[in-house]
Amino acid sequence: MVKRGMLIVLSGPSGVGKGTVRKALFNEPDVDFQYSISMTTRKPRDGEKNGVDYFFVSKEEFEEKIKNGEMLEYAKYVDNYYGTPLEYVNQTLDSGRDVFLEIEVNGAMQVRANSPEGVFVFLTPPDLLELRNRLIGRGTDEMDVINKRIHTAVGEIKMMRNYDYAVLNDKVENAVTNIKNIVRSERLKVTRVMPDYLSMLGDED
Numbered sequence: 135m136v137k138r139g140m141l142i143v144l145s146g147p148s149g150v151g152k153g154t155v156r157k158a159l160f161n162e163p164d165v166d167f168q169y170s171i172s173m174t175t176r177k178p179r180d181g182e183k184n185g186v187d188y189f190f191v192s193k194e195e196f197e198e199k200i201k202n203g204e205m206l207e208y209a210k211y212v213d214n215y216y217g218t219p220l221e222y223v224n225q226t227l228d229s230g231r232d233v234f235l236e237i238e239v240n241g242a243m244q245v246r247a248n249s250p251e252g253v254f255v256f257l258t259p260p261d262l263l264e265l266r267n268r269l270i271g272r273g274t275d276e277m278d279v280i281n282k283r284i285h286t287a288v289g290e291i292k293m294m295r296n297y298d299y300a301v302l303n304d305k306v307e308n309a310v311t312n313i314k315n316i317v318r319s320e321r322l323k324v325t326r327v328m329p330d331y332l333s334m335l336g337d338e339d
């Protein structure tokens with residue numbers, strides 16, 4: 135039987151640099167994660183492609199998927215739905231490959247409830263002012279959306295305590311190194327490396 139892949143979940147407030155860090159991580163020669171493309175009702179930004187950045191769907195289509203049990207998790211974030219299609223994640227993990235999710239905190243906590251063996255990483259900004267500067271500097275959102283995202287960020291940062299790891303995104307290369315180190319040590323967990331041994335030893339101390 136193929137050993138099931140590892141589920142890695144990265145969250146963090148909008149503008150902290152999740153997309154930037156993820157792209158840098160995926161460019162590392164020794165990283166081989168499969169990215170789960172999310173579904174959203176948000177309109178595509180300039181340059182975003184359907185099926186690459188997101189699956190862009192209508193509210194009705196999204197609600198139909200929820201009803202049919204096709205989402206691993208989903209959340210409403212600043213007036214839009216975002217969610218992870220279940221089938222891709224399950225098939226990829228079953229084939230032994232590692233899956234990487236980049237999702238907001240409410241969705242991450244749903245995944246945690248259903249797949250507690252996942253690795254949950256929270257990417258944090260140096261401070262809220264820097265977060266605001268990154269959102270403004272990115273130039274993709276109107277000021278009212280930026281303000282809503284900052285407001286949401288305060289609540290999200292408080293959820294950090296529910297994660298396994300916090301990674302500071304001061305410099306992209308530091309964040310990438312730290313995430314790689316987290317995954318490396320997770321792979322060495324006794325329960326991952328020696329499941330047969332542990333079951334052979336039984337439950338007693």
Ligand SMILES: Nc1nc2c(ncn2[C@@H]2O[C@H](COP(=O)(O)OP(=O)(O)O)[C@@H](O)[C@H]2O)c(=O)[nH]1
Nearest residue numbers: 148149172208209211216217218236237238241
């Ligand atoms: N729960 C959940 N959140 C998601 C998913 N995909 C993206 N998000 C999050 O939704 C939020 C808004 O995403 P987006 O509008 O693309 O803004 P950006 O991440 O700031 O570029 C971010 O925190 C994303 O991480 C998903 O499949 N599920």
Ligand SMILES: Nc1ncnc2c1ncn2[C@@H]1O[C@H](COP(=O)(O)OP(=O)(O)O)[C@@H](O)[C@H]1O
Nearest residue numbers: 148149150151152153154268272303304305306
């Ligand atoms: N470590 C960093 N230092 C400075 N700017 C950064 C850093 N990481 C990301 N950025 C910039 O911040 C903005 C938001 O990054 P992005 O990856 O889109 O965030 P998210 O996916 O979390 O919303 C982008 O303009 C990006 O270039």
